[in-house]
Amino acid sequence: MATMATSPAAADAGLIAACQRGDREPFRLLFEKYKGRVYSLALHFSGNEAVAQDVAQKIFLKLYTSIGQFRGDAHFTTWLYRMVFNACTDEQRKMRRLVPLEGGAVTAAERRAERRPQEQAQFRRQISEAVRGALQQLKPELRLPLVLRYVEGLSYQEIAAAMGCSSGTVASRLNRGHKLLARRLGHLRGQLDRS
Amino acid sequence: MFGHVTKRLSAYCNGELSTAEASSVEAHVARCAGCREELEEIRLGVTLASHLEPVPAPESLWNRVAAELDHSAALEEPAPRFAWLDWRAAGAVATVLLLGIWLAVRWMPRETALEPQRQIARPAGQPVLTPVDYDLGPYLRPVQAASEAASFQRVSSAPPGFIERQREEKFSLEWVNRVINGPAEPLPGYTLQSARTGAADGAAIVQLVYANGANKAFSVFIAPRRIEFKFGKEMAYEAEVSGIACRRVDCPMQRTFEFGEGGFKCVLVTKWIADADAARVMKFFLDAYRH
Secondary structure, eight states: OOOOSSSOGGGGHHHHHHHHTTOHHHHHHHHHHHHHHHHHHHHHHHOOHHHHHHHHHHHHHHHHHHGGGOOSSSOHHHHHHHHHHHHHHHHHHHTTTSOOOSSHHHHHHHHHHHSOOSSHHHHHHHHHHHHHHHHTTSOHHHHHHHHHHHTSOOOHHHHHHHHTSOHHHHHHHHHHHHHHHHHHTGGGHHHHHHO | OTTOOGGGHHHHHTTOSOHHHHHHHHHHHHHOHHHHHHHHHHHHHHHHHTTOOOOOOOTHHHHHHHHHHHHHHHHHSOOOOOTTOOHHHHHHHHHHHHHHHHHHHHHSOHHHHTOOOOOOOOOSSSOOOOOBOSOOGGGEEEOOOSSHHHHTTOGGGOOHHHHHHHHHTTOOHHHHHHHHHSSOOSSTTOEEEEEEEEEETTEEEEEEEEEOSSSOEEEEEEESSOOOBOOSSOOOEEEEETTEEEEEEEOSSOEEEEEEETTEEEEEEESSSOHHHHHHHHHHHHHHHHO
């Protein structure tokens, strides 16, 4: 699991200052540092690799043009997560008329996860795939806290800062998200217990 | 009942409570069957969510970002300033141009000047759409031609039934041939792999398959009228991709972009290429059609 957001913004200060001067190379370094996190969040949120690439691309372009506005009042990662959150919700708004798929890839992933796995790593991957599929069934406001918590390892307070809400709201949304995941994938309980 | 701790169970499982708060939750759960049951459910959710893992970004992501940055930088370059332009010379050029336009209009045959804008035949009313599978392979027959290599290049050698249908619908195979035999490709790095002709709901239709040699591909279906692609329960929505109006359907495995104008309808189907590239493909076909 990635670790981030607990380091102070000062750690990136030099890099960010160079980016604010409009230099491309420091921006490339900043990109390399955060590309995995941004893409991973976008992928878990959208459930679609092509869409995740589009969203990640937009985020970095936005970052390039707006990094001059970053004043260091908050951690850079918090600021970046906020940008990711906005981009993901914008994307969701564009796709709001789409009805989530009940079958297709999600069902296939769950079916694969139900098979008796031969290896632990493969089993974990299969469960992960099933959970990613189930995430897509959740409302965006429940999906994002789960992704920030489990993919990025953020605390409730950090999630609240990224989403612009209170820690209590985060706790409530995670509560609902956990319950819905459990109900959706409850049939995997036996396999999780055995593993 | 007063004192239930259900709202704090996730925070408890995630270690977000203080020692005192956690003890309080544990004490309550020990004597409350309802909260105990709920805790089990939350725990299962936490265990499942713990299987989420970071996914590495594709190596190509930087190339895409850099390309867009270059593109934006190029757009932002100031327009050249014609400091050398003499205003008297500019006035003379404008006069000559206006005179030329006047003469062209004056001597143009009246029937040509008054010719209405060309109308492209369309089915009367809203066309009846029959859903088809997005993989039209079963519906389309490979083009029959003298050699295998040529079969991928000459759509006009389609079976007689197709030729008749395309004539009825004023579907220009010559245009398709010009596009696929032209020097330009819709997307750099992607080359035409196959061209198929066939029918969907009685309409003549051509499928062009482009691939980049790295197992990435997209198809463009061209038809004289709209062809609807069905994937499941999802709905299509009107979109604008890099300035190109289209009707878009997104689903986890495929994306389609319906675009075109008049009697020229295309559907781009892909699961690989990004929006910006999809826009380039659409622009390529629209430009080719308009010119």
